[in-house]
Amino acid sequence: MKTILFLCVANSARSQMAEGLARDFFGKTAKVLSAGSAPACVNPYAVKVMAEIGIDISAHTSKSVDSIDLSKMDLIITLCADEVCPVVPVKVKRLHWPLPDPASDDPNLTLEQLLTRFRTARDDILAKLRKLDINGT
Numbered sequence: 001m002k003t004i005l006f007l008c009v010a011n012s013a014r015s016q017m018a019e020g021l022a023r024d025f026f027g028k029t030a031k032v033l034s035a036g037s038a039p040a041c042v043n044p045y046a047v048k049v050m051a052e053i054g055i056d057i058s059a060h061t062s063k064s065v066d067s068i069d070l071s072k073m074d075l076i077i078t079l080c081a082d083e084v085c086p087v088v089p090v091k092v093k094r095l096h097w098p099l100p101d102p103a104s105d106d107p108n109l110t111l112e113q114l115l116t117r118f119r120t121a122r123d124d125i126l127a128k129l130r131k132l133d134i135n136g137t
Contacts (some may be wrong), residue, residue, distance in 0.1 A: 002074040002134045003031040007085065011036030011062040013046040013103050013118065014079040018125045020050050020057040025129050033073075035065040037085075043103055049118040075134065079125075097128050 004026075006018040011034055019034035026032065039062035050057045070076065070090045078085040081098040088094060102117035109117075 001029065001031055003033070003072060004134065005068065005070070005073045005076045006032070006034040006079060007036065007065060007076060007088070008034075008079045008101075009036050009038050009085070010040040010103075011042075011064075012040045013043045013101065014099050014121055014125065016042050016057055016060050016062070017046050017050055017118075017122050018077070018079060018129075019060065020055045021122070021126050021129055024055050025126070026134060030134055033063075033068065034060075035063040035068050037065055039064050043118075045102070045114055045118045046122075049115060049122050052119075053122070095132075097125070099124055 004022060006015040006022070008015040015034035015036060019032050022030065022032040042057065042060050042062055047058050070088055070092060073092050075093045075095065076088050077095045077097055079097050079099050081100045085096070099121050102114070102121040104114065104117065
């Protein structure tokens with residue numbers, strides 16, 4: 001069984017959605033984790049847009065990359081775009097999927113605009129998972 005780790009900064013949205021999607025997509029063929037370099041609370045909009053497609057991440061918690069033995073990973077996928085991704089000092093197969101952070105503190109964004117940003121990130125991650133060959137890593 002392959003072990004996949006999704007990394008971003010806060011482990012609150014992109015990596016949490018990726019963890020939920022990958023667990024659903026790969027089932028029992030892979031162990032899937034997520035973490036961040038500066039963990040924060042799981043974003044409620046991430047929980048909401050995942051529930052829209054039948055995946056419950058409401059029990060997920062943000063984890064620090066420092067709490068994970070990176071040398072045990074078969075594949076590490078970073079999801080940062082504009083911000084600085086966590087550094088991975090070990091020699092492990094890595095992929096980088098630069099996705100903009102859907103979270104925003106822009107007061108001009110409506111609820112529907114925020115949800116659209118989260119849905120776009122979710123759908124982009126799912127599209128990349130569909131192309132990922134975990135056995136080729």
